[in-house]
Amino acid sequence: MKKLKKTTAIDFATYAGVILAFVVITVMKDQGMLTRSLKGQLVPICCYIVMAVSLNLTVGVLGELSLGHAGFMSVGAFSGVVAAMGLQSAIPSEPLRLAIALVVGAAFAAMAGAIVGVPVLRLRGDYLAIVTLAFGEIIKELINCLIVGVDSQGLHLIFNATGTKGVSDLGLLEGGKVLIKGAQGATGTQTIASFTAGFILIMVSLVVVLNLVRSRSGRAIMALRDNRIAAESVGINVTKYKLMAFVTSAALAGAAGALYGLNFSNLVATKFDFNTSILVLVFVVLGGLGNIWGSILAATVLTILPEALRGFDDYRMLIYAVVLILVMLATNNPQLKALLAKLIPHSRKGEEANA
Amino acid sequence: MKKALALVMAVLMVMGLMAGCGSAPAASTQAPAEAGTDAPAEAGSFYFGGVGPITGDAAIYGQAVMNGCQIAVDEINAAGGINGAQIQFKFEDDVADGETSVNAYNSLMDWGMQVLVGPVTTGSAISVSAKVYEERVFALTPSASSPDVTAGKDNMFQLCFTDPNQGSGSAVYMGANMAGAKVAVIYRNDDAYSQGIRDTFVTEAANQGIEVVYEGTFTKDTATDFSVQLTAAQSAGADTVFLPIYYQPASVILAQAKAMGYAPTFFGVDGMDGILTMEGFDTSLAEGVMVLTPFSADAQDEKTQNFVAEYKARHGETPNQFAADGYDCVYALKAALESAGCTPDMSAEEICEALVAQFPTMSFDGITGTGMTWGTNGEVSKLPMAVVIQDGVYVSA
Numbered sequence: 149m150k151k152l153k154k155t156t157a158i159d160f161a162t163y164a165g166v167i168l169a170f171v172v173i174t175v176m177k178d179q180g181m182l183t184r185s186l187k188g189q190l191v192p193i194c195c196y197i198v199m200a201v202s203l204n205l206t207v208g209v210l211g212e213l214s215l216g217h218a219g220f221m222s223v224g225a226f227s228g229v230v231a232a233m234g235l236q237s238a239i240p241s242e243p244l245r246l247a248i249a250l251v252v253g254a255a256f257a258a259m260a261g262a263i264v265g266v267p268v269l270r271l272r273g274d275y276l277a278i279v280t281l282a283f284g285e286i287i288k289e290l291i292n293c294l295i296v297g298v299d300s301q302g303l304h305l306i307f308n309a310t311g312t313k314g315v316s317d318l319g320l321l322e323g324g325k326v327l328i329k330g331a332q333g334a335t336g337t338q339t340i341a342s343f344t345a346g347f348i349l350i351m352v353s354l355v356v357v358l359n360l361v362r363s364r365s366g367r368a369i370m371a372l373r374d375n376r377i378a379a380e381s382v383g384i385n386v387t388k389y390k391l392m393a394f395v396t397s398a399a400l401a402g403a404a405g406a407l408y409g410l411n412f413s414n415l416v417a418t419k420f421d422f423n424t425s426i427l428v429l430v431f432v433v434l435g436g437l438g439n440i441w442g443s444i445l446a447a448t449v450l451t452i453l454p455e456a457l458r459g460f461d462d463y464r465m466l467i468y469a470v471v472l473i474l475v476m477l478a479t480n481n482p483q484l485k486a487l488l489a490k491l492i493p494h495s496r497k498g499e500e501a502n503a
Numbered sequence: 504m505k506k507a508l509a510l511v512m513a514v515l516m517v518m519g520l521m522a523g524c525g526s527a528p529a530a531s532t533q534a535p536a537e538a539g540t541d542a543p544a545e546a547g548s549f550y551f552g553g554v555g556p557i558t559g560d561a562a563i564y565g566q567a568v569m570n571g572c573q574i575a576v577d578e579i580n581a582a583g584g585i586n587g588a589q590i591q592f593k594f595e596d597d598v599a600d601g602e603t604s605v606n607a608y609n610s611l612m613d614w615g616m617q618v619l620v621g622p623v624t625t626g627s628a629i630s631v632s633a634k635v636y637e638e639r640v641f642a643l644t645p646s647a648s649s650p651d652v653t654a655g656k657d658n659m660f661q662l663c664f665t666d667p668n669q670g671s672g673s674a675v676y677m678g679a680n681m682a683g684a685k686v687a688v689i690y691r692n693d694d695a696y697s698q699g700i701r702d703t704f705v706t707e708a709a710n711q712g713i714e715v716v717y718e719g720t721f722t723k724d725t726a727t728d729f730s731v732q733l734t735a736a737q738s739a740g741a742d743t744v745f746l747p748i749y750y751q752p753a754s755v756i757l758a759q760a761k762a763m764g765y766a767p768t769f770f771g772v773d774g775m776d777g778i779l780t781m782e783g784f785d786t787s788l789a790e791g792v793m794v795l796t797p798f799s800a801d802a803q804d805e806k807t808q809n810f811v812a813e814y815k816a817r818h819g820e821t822p823n824q825f826a827a828d829g830y831d832c833v834y835a836l837k838a839a840l841e842s843a844g845c846t847p848d849m850s851a852e853e854i855c856e857a858l859v860a861q862f863p864t865m866s867f868d869g870i871t872g873t874g875m876t877w878g879t880n881g882e883v884s885k886l887p888m889a890v891v892i893q894d895g896v897y898v899s900a
């Protein structure tokens with residue numbers, strides 16, 4: 149390990165940690181050692197991890213604030229559900245259909261990311277935060293107007309802007325199925341998402357994000373974050389690199405959304421609201437900006453925590469908030485950092501604290 | 504360091520305190536239910552679970568169902584249980600969110616649940632219904648009213664009307680009792696429940712000779728100001744406003760209509776129920792509002808009277824339809840379990856198959872209707888009833 153650079157060592161440790169966690173959990177699941185409650189949360193946890201890792205690319209590495217990450221998740225979720233359900237008869241293999249749904253979700257979300265990013269990333273200041281905030285709301289409204297069905301002739305789509313059209317206006321042939329019913333969302337989705345798929349998605353997003361960050365482009369992106377003027381002066385194309393990070397982040401969020409959408413038989417657009425965006429942002433901030441393994445850990449812990457606190461009944465969310473504040477205080481406490489540095493002298497945390 | 508240690512200790516102690524008082528008023532009735540999620544199901548008791556929102560926007564519904572179920576469970580246990588077996592009841596919060604609802608269902612399964620009462624809200628119920636179908640657990644929802652909840656799942660049953668029934672039921676009632684009405688509809692178009700009722704209402708209204716003169720929409724985020732919709736409804740000449748929405752936005756509509764001096768007949772469906780017990784709501788605003796509901800707290804039959812008296816004694820307020828639905832759910836399950844000859848040592852799956860066969864064959868008399876029957880598709884058939892609010896209480900119209 150000593151020959152490796154410090155960042156490379158951390159990256160490898162992250163991969164190893166995720167693989168180890170997957171193996172341990174799979175074995176425990178097969179042995180029946182996991183509670184049903186935890187088993188049910190595995191796929192959502194995978195989705196939130198990918199969401200946190202991808203948002204970390206925008207917020208931590210690129211240094212731009214995005215408040216509409218759930219919007220990309222929403223785009224990915226609904227396009228993924230339509231793809232998976234639409235291809236139900238054409239492709240009987242579930243894993244293949246799931247893979248296609250993830251790719252479709254990622255592609256649509258990347259498109260949405262490009263549409264938002266191209267004009268906005270040219271600006272300086274907090275515009276991205278404002279526009280992504282609006283984007284999240286707009287996507288919610290758009291999907292509420294969407295009625296999609298599928299029959300032997302292919303996809304049927306209505307944009308129900310006035311709210312007066314219904315499922316019957318789709319003109320589906322016999323045997324046709326309604327996939328998205330406007331405000332009622334996607335119902336009757338076949339739940340084909342699996343923990344293994346979630347694990348693969350996490351690994352793919354880790355490979356993508358970590359390799360991007362450690363590459364030449366990644367250094368350019370971080371240079372932009374640290375000092376835009378200096379970066380421009382050495383000839384870095386600002387919009388190109390910003391867009392690269394932002395669209396990658398959106399695409400990964402879309403894939404996470406598709407996996408999430410295919411894990412529940414009912415999905416409504418209001419699920420992906422401002423609160424969900426903030427929730428993912430909390431994962432990123434709590435895990436540490438630019439710290440990928442921190443995001444993974446924070447997403448896992450904060451997804452399990454509200455369920456683990458069910459024993460507290462009505463005080464559940466209060467305790468959740470208290471825990472959040474305590475963790476924030478603890479991770480920023482210089483004494484605690486010094487203590488950690490003493491305990492594990494070679495850890496990354498320790499070196500940061502000593503520096 | 505000492506300070507930090509003291510802080511951590513203090514927080515731990517506060518958490519301990521909260522854990523102590525948190526469990527006391529909780530839904531779980533008896534000691535075994537408190538023993539934690541890993542405790543195996545105690546032999547000799549039926550394990551009933553409930554899922555619904557007891558915090559968040561739709562909390563009134565979940566709390567009402569939870570309280571109604573609890574009363575029924577306590578009554579049944581006091582009267583000797585189901586074929587001599589007691590009921591253990593535990594209710595989990597789902598904040599009316601699909602993901603949380605599935606989590607709540609899973610944690611109830613860890614607890615050893617055999618039969619599910621719930622989920623309370625439609626979106627959650629659709630998410631959970633796929634799980635109960637897959638895992639063969641019988642579920643009877645007190646109030647999730649979309650046909651999507653039961654569609655294609657033979658072990659998911661409803662105790663409430665379906666949305667189409669409510670929409671067309673309202674239109675039929677208006678056609679029969681308010682002939683020639685000019686109706687404005689204000690509904691929330693990002694909500695499955697509201698949109699579903701609106702769709703069937705508008706379709707049936709055409710057959711009933713009711714003229715829909717205006718349709719106004721709002722969303723979750725615009726549910727705080729309705730002056731635009733109300734002004735438009737007024738200028739369209741509507742004398743009746745149909746509100747297939749939940750009680751919170753409805754309360755704002757009532758207040759704003761009064762402020763602008765617009766006094767049509769307001770007509771709500773079961774989501775309107777709960778408006779009278781809403782905190783800080785001036786009940787005089789709801790004077791004359793009509794609600795289509797299967798339950799009226801002023802009904803004179805003995806069952807309803809007893810239930811209302813018990814509910815008032817426990818919670819200090821008049822029960823709404825959701826409480827009554829929860830109460831009926833537990834009794835309907837009791838009746839079905841008894842006739843099917845189920846015993847507590849049967850697995851959730853065995854009970855499920857027995858109940859799936861039993862439910863469509865029986866007729867049940869409850870406080871939300873008499874002679875209720877179920878189709879094999881899980882939908883209930885019972886008669887709706889219109890009530891009108893007078894002096895802050897429901898009176899049969």
